[in-house]
Amino acid sequence: LAKTTQxxxxxxxxxxxxxITCSHNNIATNDYITxxxxxxxxxxxxxxxxxxxxxxxxVASLFIPADxxxxxxxxxxxxxxxxxxxxxxxxxxxxxxxxxxxxxxxGKGTKLSVIP
Amino acid sequence: EAQVTQNxxxxxxxxxxxxxxxxxxxxxxxxxxxxxxxxxxxxRQIYYSMNVEVTDKGDVPEGYKVSRKEKRNFPLILESPSPxxxxxxxxxxxxxxxxxxxxxxxxxxxxRLSIL
Numbered sequence: 204l205a206k207t208t209q210x211x212x213x214x215x216x217x218x219x220x221x222x223i224t225c226s227h228n229n230i231a232t233n234d235y236i237t238x239x240x241x242x243x244x245x246x247x248x249x250x251x252x253x254x255x256x257x258x259x260x261x262v263a264s265l266f267i268p269a270d271x272x273x274x275x276x277x278x279x280x281x282x283x284x285x286x287x288x289x290x291x292x293x294x295x296x297x298x299x300x301x302x303x304x305x306x307x308x309x310g311k312g313t314k315l316s317v318i319p
Numbered sequence: 320e321a322q323v324t325q326n327x328x329x330x331x332x333x334x335x336x337x338x339x340x341x342x343x344x345x346x347x348x349x350x351x352x353x354x355x356x357x358x359x360x361x362x363r364q365i366y367y368s369m370n371v372e373v374t375d376k377g378d379v380p381e382g383y384k385v386s387r388k389e390k391r392n393f394p395l396i397l398e399s400p401s402p403x404x405x406x407x408x409x410x411x412x413x414x415x416x417x418x419x420x421x422x423x424x425x426x427x428x429x430x431r432l433s434i435l
Contacts, residue, residue, distance in 0.1 A: 237423055246323075246409050246426025247362070290362065305369065305415070306377055307352065311361035 207291045207310035214316045221278045223313050225291030228272050234294040236267060236274045241288045241312070250289075251276065281317045288312040321346045325410050325427035332400060333435050340395045340430050342410035350413040351393035352377070352424070353385065355406040362409070368393055369415065400434045407431050 208226040215221045227236070235254050239247035251258060253265040253274070264277040278285060290312045294305070323344045332338055344351065352367040354377075364377030368387040382404055384396040393412075397404060408431075411424040 239424075244407075244429065246411070246428055247424075248426065249423060252423065305350070306367065306375065307364050308378060309354075309362040309364075311359070 206308065207293055209289075209291055209310050209313045211311065212314040212316065214318060215281055216318050217282055218280050221281050221285075221315060223276045223278075223289055223291075223315070224273055225276070225310065226273045227291070227293045230271050230293050236265065236271075237292045238263070238265065238274075238276045239290045239292060239309075241290065247290060278315075281315075283317050283319060286315060286317045288314050321425065323410055323412050323425050323427035325408075325430050327430060328428065329431045331433040331435065334401055335399050338397050338400060338432075340397075340408060340410075340432070342393045342395065342427060343391050344393075344410075344412040344425070345391065346412060346414075346425065347390065348412035348425075349390070349415045350424075351387065352411045352413075353383070353393070353395045354409045354411065355379065355404075356409065356429075357406050365395070365408075397432075400432075402434050405432060405434045 235252055237252040238250045240250050241247040251260055251263045251265045253267050255267050258265045266275045290309050292309050326341045349370045353365040354362045355365055356362050363379045365379055365383050366377055366385040368374045371387050371390050374385050374387055387393055407429050409429050410427040413424045
Protein backbone atom coordinates (compact mmCIF):
# COMPACT_ATOMS: atom_id res chain seq x y z
CA LEU A 204 0.00 0.00 0.00
CA ALA A 205 1.29 3.42 -0.87
CA LYS A 206 1.86 5.40 2.29
CA THR A 207 1.63 9.18 2.27
CA THR A 208 3.38 11.82 4.36
CA GLN A 209 2.14 15.40 4.64
CA UNK A 210 2.96 18.33 6.93
CA UNK A 211 0.74 18.31 9.98
CA UNK A 212 -0.24 21.95 9.70
CA UNK A 213 0.30 25.14 7.72
CA UNK A 214 -0.65 28.77 8.20
CA UNK A 215 -1.26 31.28 5.44
CA UNK A 216 -2.58 34.80 5.08
CA UNK A 217 -5.63 35.53 3.01
CA UNK A 218 -4.88 36.14 -0.64
CA UNK A 219 -1.68 34.12 -0.71
CA UNK A 220 -1.01 31.00 -2.74
CA UNK A 221 -0.67 27.87 -0.64
CA UNK A 222 1.27 24.78 -1.66
CA ILE A 223 0.86 21.53 0.26
CA THR A 224 3.24 18.72 -0.62
CA CYS A 225 2.58 15.03 -0.12
CA SER A 226 5.28 12.35 -0.26
CA HIS A 227 4.40 8.91 -1.59
CA ASN A 228 7.67 7.11 -2.28
CA ASN A 229 6.19 3.69 -3.03
CA ILE A 230 3.42 4.75 -5.39
CA ALA A 231 2.45 2.01 -7.82
CA THR A 232 2.35 2.38 -11.58
CA ASN A 233 -1.45 2.32 -11.73
CA ASP A 234 -2.05 4.62 -8.75
CA TYR A 235 -3.73 7.96 -9.15
CA ILE A 236 -3.21 10.81 -6.67
CA THR A 237 -6.31 12.42 -5.20
CA UNK A 238 -6.72 15.32 -2.81
CA UNK A 239 -9.68 15.78 -0.50
CA UNK A 240 -10.76 18.71 1.66
CA UNK A 241 -12.52 18.28 4.98
CA UNK A 242 -14.27 20.86 7.13
CA UNK A 243 -15.04 20.12 10.79
CA UNK A 244 -17.90 17.65 11.30
CA UNK A 245 -18.27 17.04 7.57
CA UNK A 246 -17.18 14.24 5.29
CA UNK A 247 -14.17 14.78 3.02
CA UNK A 248 -14.93 16.17 -0.40
CA UNK A 249 -13.00 15.78 -3.61
CA UNK A 250 -10.74 18.61 -4.78
CA UNK A 251 -8.56 17.30 -7.59
CA UNK A 252 -7.04 14.16 -9.04
CA UNK A 253 -4.10 13.47 -11.31
CA UNK A 254 -1.69 10.87 -12.60
CA UNK A 255 1.31 12.86 -13.82
CA UNK A 256 2.49 16.36 -14.76
CA UNK A 257 -0.02 19.10 -13.99
CA UNK A 258 -3.77 19.13 -13.54
CA UNK A 259 -5.83 22.26 -13.00
CA UNK A 260 -9.49 22.77 -12.22
CA UNK A 261 -11.55 25.69 -11.02
CA VAL A 262 -10.37 25.44 -7.42
CA ALA A 263 -6.82 24.05 -7.41
CA SER A 264 -3.81 22.80 -9.32
CA LEU A 265 -1.95 19.56 -8.79
CA PHE A 266 1.71 19.24 -9.70
CA ILE A 267 3.24 15.78 -10.04
CA PRO A 268 6.93 15.38 -10.94
CA ALA A 269 8.11 12.76 -13.39
CA ASP A 270 9.11 10.25 -10.70
CA UNK A 271 5.64 10.62 -9.08
CA UNK A 272 7.11 10.16 -5.60
CA UNK A 273 5.48 13.36 -4.43
CA UNK A 274 2.71 15.72 -5.41
CA UNK A 275 1.87 19.32 -4.58
CA UNK A 276 -1.60 20.74 -4.17
CA UNK A 277 -1.68 24.44 -5.01
CA UNK A 278 -4.50 26.67 -3.81
CA UNK A 279 -4.42 30.12 -5.44
CA UNK A 280 -5.30 33.18 -3.34
CA UNK A 281 -6.74 31.40 -0.31
CA UNK A 282 -9.60 32.85 1.69
CA UNK A 283 -10.79 32.22 5.24
CA UNK A 284 -13.22 29.61 3.90
CA UNK A 285 -10.27 27.48 2.75
CA UNK A 286 -9.40 26.76 6.38
CA UNK A 287 -9.74 22.97 6.50
CA UNK A 288 -7.83 19.71 6.63
CA UNK A 289 -6.42 18.52 3.30
CA UNK A 290 -5.78 14.84 2.62
CA UNK A 291 -3.63 13.27 -0.03
CA UNK A 292 -4.72 9.80 -1.11
CA UNK A 293 -2.78 7.51 -3.41
CA UNK A 294 -4.56 4.75 -5.26
CA UNK A 295 -8.17 5.93 -5.27
CA UNK A 296 -10.82 3.71 -6.74
CA UNK A 297 -11.05 5.23 -10.19
CA UNK A 298 -8.99 3.35 -12.74
CA UNK A 299 -9.28 0.20 -10.67
CA UNK A 300 -7.73 -2.60 -12.65
CA UNK A 301 -10.28 -5.22 -11.71
CA UNK A 302 -7.75 -7.53 -10.10
CA UNK A 303 -7.18 -7.97 -6.39
CA UNK A 304 -8.50 -5.83 -3.58
CA UNK A 305 -8.56 -2.10 -3.13
CA UNK A 306 -7.77 -1.08 0.40
CA UNK A 307 -7.32 2.66 0.75
CA UNK A 308 -5.03 4.41 3.20
CA UNK A 309 -5.42 8.11 3.87
CA GLY A 310 -2.59 10.03 5.49
CA LYS A 311 -3.09 12.12 8.59
CA GLY A 312 -3.86 15.24 6.62
CA THR A 313 -2.60 18.82 6.69
CA LYS A 314 -4.52 21.35 8.73
CA LEU A 315 -4.49 24.63 6.83
CA SER A 316 -5.31 27.76 8.79
CA VAL A 317 -5.96 30.91 6.79
CA ILE A 318 -5.33 34.10 8.74
CA PRO A 319 -7.07 37.41 7.97
CA GLU B 320 -29.57 14.33 -5.52
CA ALA B 321 -26.56 12.01 -5.36
CA GLN B 322 -25.79 11.27 -1.77
CA VAL B 323 -24.49 8.91 0.88
CA THR B 324 -26.79 8.77 3.90
CA GLN B 325 -25.69 7.62 7.32
CA ASN B 326 -27.88 7.00 10.35
CA UNK B 327 -27.82 7.86 13.14
CA UNK B 328 -25.78 11.07 13.05
CA UNK B 329 -25.14 10.92 16.78
CA UNK B 330 -25.34 8.07 19.25
CA UNK B 331 -24.39 7.70 22.89
CA UNK B 332 -24.53 4.15 24.19
CA UNK B 333 -22.96 1.85 26.72
CA UNK B 334 -20.29 -0.80 26.54
CA UNK B 335 -21.48 -4.14 25.21
CA UNK B 336 -24.77 -3.03 23.72
CA UNK B 337 -24.85 -4.05 20.06
CA UNK B 338 -25.39 -1.26 17.59
CA UNK B 339 -25.66 -0.81 13.85
CA UNK B 340 -24.86 2.27 11.83
CA UNK B 341 -26.59 2.25 8.48
CA UNK B 342 -25.18 3.59 5.22
CA UNK B 343 -27.08 3.93 1.98
CA UNK B 344 -26.08 5.39 -1.40
CA UNK B 345 -28.27 6.24 -4.38
CA UNK B 346 -25.58 6.35 -7.08
CA UNK B 347 -25.44 2.64 -7.94
CA UNK B 348 -21.79 2.56 -6.84
CA UNK B 349 -20.02 -0.76 -6.57
CA UNK B 350 -17.46 0.26 -3.94
CA UNK B 351 -18.44 1.19 -0.39
CA UNK B 352 -16.26 1.75 2.62
CA UNK B 353 -16.27 2.67 6.29
CA UNK B 354 -13.71 4.94 7.96
CA UNK B 355 -13.15 6.13 11.46
CA UNK B 356 -11.59 9.44 12.27
CA UNK B 357 -9.80 10.20 15.50
CA UNK B 358 -7.84 13.33 16.50
CA UNK B 359 -4.31 13.23 15.17
CA UNK B 360 -4.84 9.96 13.29
CA UNK B 361 -6.69 11.11 10.20
CA UNK B 362 -9.04 8.77 8.37
CA ARG B 363 -8.51 5.06 8.81
CA GLN B 364 -10.35 2.49 6.76
CA ILE B 365 -12.29 -0.14 8.72
CA TYR B 366 -13.87 -2.33 6.04
CA TYR B 367 -14.65 -2.00 2.38
CA SER B 368 -16.77 -3.78 -0.19
CA MET B 369 -16.09 -4.11 -3.88
CA ASN B 370 -19.63 -5.29 -4.62
CA VAL B 371 -22.58 -7.26 -3.23
CA GLU B 372 -21.41 -10.09 -0.95
CA VAL B 373 -17.77 -9.02 -1.37
CA THR B 374 -16.18 -7.41 1.69
CA ASP B 375 -12.65 -7.11 2.99
CA LYS B 376 -10.72 -5.68 5.92
CA GLY B 377 -9.19 -2.25 5.94
CA ASP B 378 -6.55 -0.95 8.33
CA VAL B 379 -8.54 -1.22 11.58
CA PRO B 380 -11.23 -3.94 11.33
CA GLU B 381 -11.03 -5.30 14.88
CA GLY B 382 -14.34 -5.05 16.75
CA TYR B 383 -16.41 -4.32 13.65
CA LYS B 384 -18.51 -6.29 11.20
CA VAL B 385 -20.08 -5.33 7.90
CA SER B 386 -22.44 -6.88 5.39
CA ARG B 387 -23.30 -6.09 1.77
CA LYS B 388 -26.53 -7.86 0.90
CA GLU B 389 -27.71 -5.10 -1.43
CA LYS B 390 -25.70 -2.79 -3.61
CA ARG B 391 -26.99 0.39 -2.03
CA ASN B 392 -26.56 -0.54 1.66
CA PHE B 393 -23.45 -1.18 3.73
CA PRO B 394 -24.20 -1.29 7.46
CA LEU B 395 -21.46 -1.17 10.10
CA ILE B 396 -22.08 -3.43 13.08
CA LEU B 397 -20.49 -3.17 16.50
CA GLU B 398 -21.40 -6.45 18.21
CA SER B 399 -19.96 -5.48 21.60
CA PRO B 400 -18.93 -1.83 21.56
CA SER B 401 -16.13 -0.64 23.81
CA PRO B 402 -15.01 2.87 24.78
CA UNK B 403 -12.05 2.74 22.36
CA UNK B 404 -14.57 2.68 19.51
CA UNK B 405 -15.74 6.15 20.44
CA UNK B 406 -15.06 8.02 17.24
CA UNK B 407 -16.41 9.84 14.21
CA UNK B 408 -17.39 7.39 11.47
CA UNK B 409 -17.74 8.04 7.77
CA UNK B 410 -19.23 5.91 5.05
CA UNK B 411 -18.15 6.44 1.45
CA UNK B 412 -19.05 5.06 -1.97
CA UNK B 413 -17.41 5.11 -5.36
CA UNK B 414 -17.77 3.64 -8.81
CA UNK B 415 -14.94 1.22 -9.49
CA UNK B 416 -14.77 2.13 -13.12
CA UNK B 417 -14.82 5.87 -12.98
CA UNK B 418 -13.36 8.41 -15.32
CA UNK B 419 -10.18 10.32 -14.68
CA UNK B 420 -10.85 13.62 -12.99
CA UNK B 421 -14.36 12.77 -11.90
CA UNK B 422 -15.19 12.73 -8.22
CA UNK B 423 -14.11 9.36 -6.88
CA UNK B 424 -15.34 8.73 -3.36
CA UNK B 425 -18.53 10.38 -2.08
CA UNK B 426 -18.67 10.64 1.69
CA UNK B 427 -21.57 10.75 4.08
CA UNK B 428 -21.92 13.45 6.75
CA UNK B 429 -20.57 11.24 9.51
CA UNK B 430 -21.83 9.46 12.62
CA ARG B 431 -20.47 10.48 15.99
CA LEU B 432 -20.46 7.50 18.36
CA SER B 433 -19.80 7.74 22.07
CA ILE B 434 -19.39 4.47 23.94
CA LEU B 435 -19.55 4.90 27.71
